[in-house]
Amino acid sequence: MSANGGTRAIIAALAANIGIAITKFVAFLLTGSSSMLAEAIHSVADSGNQGLLLLGGRRAKREATPQHPFGYGRERYIYAFIVSIVLFSLGGLFALYEAYHKSSHPEPITSWQWVPVGVLVVAIGMESFSFRTAIKESNPLRGSQSWLRFIRRAKAPELPVVLLEDFGALVGLVFALFGVGMTLATGNGKWDALGTAMIGVLLVAIAIILAIETKSLLLGEGAEQHDLTAIERAVTDGPEVERIIHMKTLYLGPEELMVAAKIAVSACETAEEVARGINAVEARIRSAVPIARVIYLEPDIYSAAAERAGTGAASYTAAPQPETGSDEMPGRPGS
Numbered sequence: 601m602s603a604n605g606g607t608r609a610i611i612a613a614l615a616a617n618i619g620i621a622i623t624k625f626v627a628f629l630l631t632g633s634s635s636m637l638a639e640a641i642h643s644v645a646d647s648g649n650q651g652l653l654l655l656g657g658r659r660a661k662r663e664a665t666p667q668h669p670f671g672y673g674r675e676r677y678i679y680a681f682i683v684s685i686v687l688f689s690l691g692g693l694f695a696l697y698e699a700y701h702k703s704s705h706p707e708p709i710t711s712w713q714w715v716p717v718g719v720l721v722v723a724i725g726m727e728s729f730s731f732r733t734a735i736k737e738s739n740p741l742r743g744s745q746s747w748l749r750f751i752r753r754a755k756a757p758e759l760p761v762v763l764l765e766d767f768g769a770l771v772g773l774v775f776a777l778f779g780v781g782m783t784l785a786t787g788n789g790k791w792d793a794l795g796t797a798m799i800g801v802l803l804v805a806i807a808i809i810l811a812i813e814t815k816s817l818l819l820g821e822g823a824e825q826h827d828l829t830a831i832e833r834a835v836t837d838g839p840e841v842e843r844i845i846h847m848k849t850l851y852l853g854p855e856e857l858m859v860a861a862k863i864a865v866s867a868c869e870t871a872e873e874v875a876r877g878i879n880a881v882e883a884r885i886r887s888a889v890p891i892a893r894v895i896y897l898e899p900d901i902y903s904a905a906a907e908r909a910g911t912g913a914a915s916y917t918a919a920p921q922p923e924t925g926s927d928e929m930p931g932r933p934g935s
Contacts, residue, residue, distance in 0.1 A: 606653075606657070606737065606756055606758030606759050606762070607654070607657065607758070608733065608737055609730075609733050609734040609737045609738075609758065609759055609762045610650045610653050610654055610657075610758055610762055611650075611654075612729070612730050612733040612734070613646065613650050613730045613733075613734065613762050613765065613766060614647055614650040614651065614654075615730075616726045616727060616729060616730040617643045617644075617646040617647040617650065617730075617769075618643075618647050619726060620643045620723045620726055620727065621640055621643035621644050621647060623719045623722065623723065624636050624637075624639050624640035624643055624719060624723065625640045626715075626719075627640075627712075627715045627716045627719040628640055630712040630715050631709045631712050631713070631715055631716050632707060632709070633709055633716050633779075633780055633783070633792055634698045634699065634701070634702035634792050634793060634796045635716070635775075635776040635779040635780050635792050635795040635796050635799070636716050636719070636776065636780070637698060637796075638694070638695040638698050638699070638776070638796045638799045638800065639720075639723070639772060639773065639776045639799065641690065641691060641694050641695070642691045642695065642769065642772055642799065642803060643723075643769070644690070645686055645687055645690040645691040646687075646691075646765050646769060648686060648690075649683040649686055649687060649761070649765065650762070650765075652679045652682055652683055652686070653676075653679060653680065653683065653757075653758050653761060653762075655679060656675050656676045656678065656679025656680065657676055657758065659672060659675045659679075660672050660673050660674075660675040660676045660853060670852045670856075670858070670894065671852065671853065671856070672853075673852050673853015673854065673855070673856050674817075674818065674852065674853055676756070676757055676758070676853065676854055677757055677814055677817045677818045677854075678818065680757035680758070680761050680810070680814045680817075681810075681811065681814040681815065681818060683761055683810065684807045684808075684810035684811040684814060685807070685811070687765070687803055687806060687807040687810065688803070688804055688807035688808070688811070691800075691803040691807070692800050692801075692802075692803035692804035692807055693800070693804070694800075695796055695797070695799045695800030695803060696797060696800035696801070696804070697800075698796050698800075699793050699794070699796035699797035699799075699800055700793075700797075702789065702790075702792060702793035702796060703790055703793035703794075703797075706788065706789030706790045706792070706793060707789040707792075708783060708787045708788065708789050709780065709783055709784055709789075709792070713784055716776075716780045717777070717780060717781065717784070720773055720776055720777045720780065721777075723773050724770065724773050724774075724777075727766060727769045727770050727773060728770065730762075730766050730769075731763075731766035731767065731769075731770060734759060734762045734763045734766050735763070737759060738750065738759045738763060741754070741756075741759065747763075751763065751764065751813065752813060753824065755817065755821070755851055755854045755855075756854035756855070757813075757814060757817065757854070760810075760813070761810060764806050764809065764810060765806070767806075768802055768803060768806045771802055772798075772799045772802055772803070775795050775798040775799050775802065776795050776796075776799060777795075778791075778795050778798075779791050779792045779793070779794055779795015779796060779798070780792060780795065782794075782795075817851070820850050820851065821850075821851050822848070822849045822850060822851070823849040823851070823857055823859075823889070823892075827849075827857070827889050827891075827892075828847075828849065830888040830889050831847070831849070831859060831885055831888065831889055831892065832844060832847070833888065834881070834884035834885045834887070834888040834889075835847075835861065835863060835881055835884070835885065837884060838877075838880055838881065838884065839877075840865065840876075840877030840878070840880055840881055841863045841864065841865060841877065841881060842863075842864040842865065842866065842902055843863075843864045843902060844861055844862075844863055844864075845861075845862040845863060845864055845900060845902060846861065846862050847859065847860070847861035847862075848860045848861070849892075852894060855891050856891060856893050856894065857889065857891045857892045857893065857894070858892075858893075858894040858895075858896075859885060859892050859894070859895045859896070860895075860896040860897075860898075861896070861897055861898070862897075862898045862899075862900050863878075863881070863897055863898070863899055863900070864899075864900060864901065864902030865877065865899045865900070865901070867901050874899050878897045878899065881897060882895045882897065
């Protein structure tokens, strides 16, 4: 559902931004407004970003290979990170440069004065439609979370990226409307430069937020607490496992979770019974958390004394270590 919803939101944003970019460039050519140029570049950057998100989603669906045995799910994170770089450089830094240039040589808008205002009003309507689509597609995944928590904790990057881009686009359009409106009212081009600078600061801030959140996903995040609780319950609900000695989880992609755990089993069970029990536990985990598709369970004999020592497994199950004399090099047999 998250992949399909994200795709719909991306396509809606892409269509809106292409149309908006064209009208903004026309408005800039007619009026020379720096706010219109900054917003036009912003829309071009957003359009490119949505193309990158679609490309990342497509490439992430490739089958696993011997070189990449866990598949390509994380490519969606990589392309989302590239989006933050594009937004920062092409959108934010260009707007700040244009604001500096315009403030050094301010010019009033003397021709086609109604064009930028009309274009911005229409653009606000189109961006509102795109933003509404992103909100609608995000709500089923967001549940009872706040929007801030959803953006920070979502594992699928597309919807948070589109939400932040659309929100930034709407606020940026308001800034542009402010700059253009004040320039038309006062005849002072510095207001246009101020609106452009506000757009630049906004885009840089959004790009930094996206980079920070996507970096966390690239480094690797574990399962949320509610999924951890469900997995732990699934492991220990049956008679096969006495307890979990330790467990690690890792998202291999937005919709694929890896679970690795050392579990305590009875010392008197046969290998066949242990194998049958592990299969039953894996089935319960997948039923409780469907995205847990890669599961590794290591059976061991639990020891309270070993747990206090930090291992949790019985000392007599550990692999024996080779003996070496004090005058011998480690790993080299004595003569």
